[in-house]
Amino acid sequence: MDLSALASQLLVGLSRAMILFIVSAGLSFVLGVLRVPNVFHGSLYMIGAFVAFTIAAWAGEPALGLALAIAAAPLVVALVGLVVERTLLSHLYQREHLMLILFTFGVMLILNDVVKLVWGADYRSILPPAALQGMASAFGLALPRYNALLLGAGPVVAVAMWLFTHRTRVGTIARAAAVDREMVGVLGIDVSRVFALAFVVGCYLAGLGGALVAPTTSISLGMDHTIIIEAFLIVTIGGLGNIWGALVGSLLFGVTQSVGLLVWPQFAVVFPYLATVIVLLARPTGLLRSVW
Amino acid sequence: MTTGARLLWALLAAVAVVTVGVAPASQSAPAPQLGRNIKVGVVDTYSGPPAVFGNDALNGFRLAVNEINREGVLGARIEFVTRDERFSPEIGLSVARELVLQERVDVLVGTINSATALAISAFARDQRLPFIVWISKSEAITGARGHRYVFSTGENTAMAGKALAEAMARRPYSRFWLAAEDYEYGHAITNSFWRFMKRIKPEVILQGQTWWRTGEPDLVPYLTAIASARPEAVFFGTGGAGMTNVLRAMKTTGFSDRIPSMIHTAIDHAVLRPLGAGAPEGVMGTIDYLFYHPDTPANRAFVQAFQTAYGGPPGFPAFHAYNTAYFIAQAYRKAGALDREKFIDALEGLRIDSPVGRIEMRACDHQVVLPLFLGVTRRSPRFPDFLVATDIQTIRGEDVMPTCDDIRRARGQ
Structure with missing residues (x-):
């Protein structure tokens, strides 16, 4: 096999993993801090993509449109998350997980219909600026330009999340709450506000993932289903609630898929799931430490 | 007859006169030869990504039905009810069953999903009810798994x-x-x-x-x-x-x-x-359909009517569904009765003028012949x-x- 083809394919896989990481990091963070398996996380990702479309269409000029979309769409999604958290979710934290899954599943169905009402059933798409179209090659490796941008976005988010959880007070409290939330409450900290913030951060990441993926795909109803299944698998193989686990899981998922395509294209679909099964057989609680 | 009864009859007669007087011309036509309206059951995907095709088809069908109903079909009109199959053969089959057994439709149409089309096709054969496929493209529909009761108004694989x-x-x-x-x-x-x-x-x-x-x-x-x-x-x-x-x-x-x-x-x-x-x-x-080609009066008229009604040009599902409605209307005109077997006999080999020219429902496999x-x-x-x-x-x-x-x-x- 052609070595440079393998390396290029690896890079494409890594860039795909970055989107998965951004989305599943949000899911994992919410799981860790709030103990809420948020099924409508995928809907927020879809809304992020649709809002990005609206912003980009409104701006007109592709480069400006994309920049505005990536900056503003996640904020809109975070706002949606805040409303849902304050009005509904904040009253339900004490319920058992099954109830929370049912509740968030219900919200997913509602948001799906909201998207249909607002944007209709048509496919949408965002045209990236000319500078981000086509292939870039460096050192004999070819990579779609937009995927190169994604490769950069992943580490930025990872570093930002690390700074947030380790260098800010709220982040530290959130991390503490993930380990022992009774203790945090006993210390007299207003857990409710910390939870709200953590949830909003999780939603922001879903929206960011949606906005970043928007120029590479057709923005359509149903994109929520695909991503939520993958994100839950990733969070599970990485270790529930562990953001670095989400990173490891995403890399495993993205790379097995893309390299699998090169090695055995007819059955490539199977590879990420096969990897998931192997990981879970070997380490049922995930690759990294689960906070549950 | 008592005074009360006579009064009642007079009142009824007056109401009848008034009603007929204000009714549109089409309804004051001679008694319907079909006896009642034609009822069509539409099963298609109206949620999720394929909804864009399902909606396009429904728009095309609605446009044709409105045109047809202006003059009617042997004194009757075409009515239709829709069901969302959500791109699932199981749901498609269950709503088709409901349309046939409860809504008592005369004809089933629809589906974008080929698997749904094949599932409903098997059901239609058991029920001896005509089913016209308008988007699904699997060649099995009118090929290996075709039968007397299934038709296709679109091209196939x-x-x-x-x-x-x-x-x-x-x-x-x-x-x-x-x-x-x-x-x-x-x-x-x-x-x-x-x-x-x-x-x-x-x-x-x-x-x-x-x-x-x-x-x-x-x-x-x-x-x-x-x-x-x-x-x-x-x-x-x-x-x-x-x-x-x-x-x-x-x-x-x-x-x-x-x-x-x-x-x-x-x-x-x-x-x-x-x-x-x-x-x-x-x-x-x-x-098999482009709204800008062929640039003929018939196609321009269809595009113009569609654009006026729905704000955008028709896609191929709208074209198929539009033709489907005309095939149904023409077949009933030819059959002269709301009879399933006569309808099928009439539809076999039937030719209609579509926006892209004369098209034919081939008799041997019930597959439409179009460019x-x-x-x-x-x-x-x-x-x-x-x-x-x-x-x-x-x-x-x-x-x-x-x-x-x-x-x-x-x-x-």
Whole structure:
């Protein structure tokens, strides 16, 4: 096999993993801090993509449109998350997980219909600026330009999340709450506000993932289903609630898929799931430490 | 008769006179010869990504029904009820059952999902009820699994596969890659293309094949992997959301600039419009309806009426559904009664004037005979907002359809 083809394919896989990481990091963070398996996380990702479309269409000029979309769409999604958290979710934290899954599943169905009402059933798409179209090659490796941008976005988010959880007070409290939330409450900290913030951060990441993926795909109803299944698998193989686990899981998922395509294209679909099964057989609680 | 009863009769007569007086002319026509209205049950996808096609078909059907009802069908009107099958054969079958057993529809129509079409088709045969498929393209519908009660008003994978293979065989490529979405239509169109390709040009080589699962959002890794294998040409078997995803990924990776690519329905307006300038140029495709071609009075009138009613031009599902309504109306006019068997006899071999010219419902397999258009995606100064098909060649339906003998063989007769 052609070595440079393998390396290029690896890079494409890594860039795909970055989107998965951004989305599943949000899911994992919410799981860790709030103990809420948020099924409508995928809907927020879809809304992020649709809002990005609206912003980009409104701006007109592709480069400006994309920049505005990536900056503003996640904020809109975070706002949606805040409303849902304050009005509904904040009253339900004490319920058992099954109830929370049912509740968030219900919200997913509602948001799906909201998207249909607002944007209709048509496919949408965002045209990236000319500078981000086509292939870039460096050192004999070819990579779609937009995927190169994604490769950069992943580490930025990872570093930002690390700074947030380790260098800010709220982040530290959130991390503490993930380990022992009774203790945090006993210390007299207003857990409710910390939870709200953590949830909003999780939603922001879903929206960011949606906005970043928007120029590479057709923005359509149903994109929520695909991503939520993958994100839950990733969070599970990485270790529930562990953001670095989400990173490891995403890399495993993205790379097995893309390299699998090169090695055995007819059955490539199977590879990420096969990897998931192997990981879970070997380490049922995930690759990294689960906070549950 | 008592005074009270007489008064009541007088009152009723007065009401009747008033009602008839104010009723529109069509309703004061002689007593309906069909006796009651024709009831059509529509089963299609109105949620999720395929809804864009389901809605387009429904708009086309509604437009035709409104036109037909202005003069009526033997004194009756066409009524219809819709059900959302949510792209699921199980749901499709259960709503079809409900439409037949509870709503008591005379004809079932619809479905974008080929698996749903086949499921409802089997049910329609058991019920001896006519079922007209208007989007689903699997050749099994009117081929191997066809029967007296199922019809198709759209082109199918056998026709498209042969048309595409004939076009590709004229080009100097012999090393092919097949890339397709893993569902009924993806398999049907890809197998059909490759079957004809091997028959027409036996020296072709299948270098490799790639299958992706339905709903796969990011096809970039798939395309980069195929590109690194350097095939001479690639055939893609997908439609709907998968199609827009493939075209997006082609634009992102510049795939179609480097490797000749062919996809049935790639030149479909429903596919190209949402992509706008984000659609790749140079992709070869086939379709059986284009709103800008042929530029005939009939097509212009249809497009104009559709545009006025729904604010945009019709896609191929609207075209199929529009014709379906006219086939239903014409068949009942010919049958002269609301009788299922007479309706089917009337529909067999029936010809109607469609927006693209005279089309026929072939009697031997219940497959419509209509032309296909082969073209290449390009920017056009006439339509700045989206790409269109250029270098359009028209392929006659009868040239790419399986023969009636082929059909009989496929059905094991």
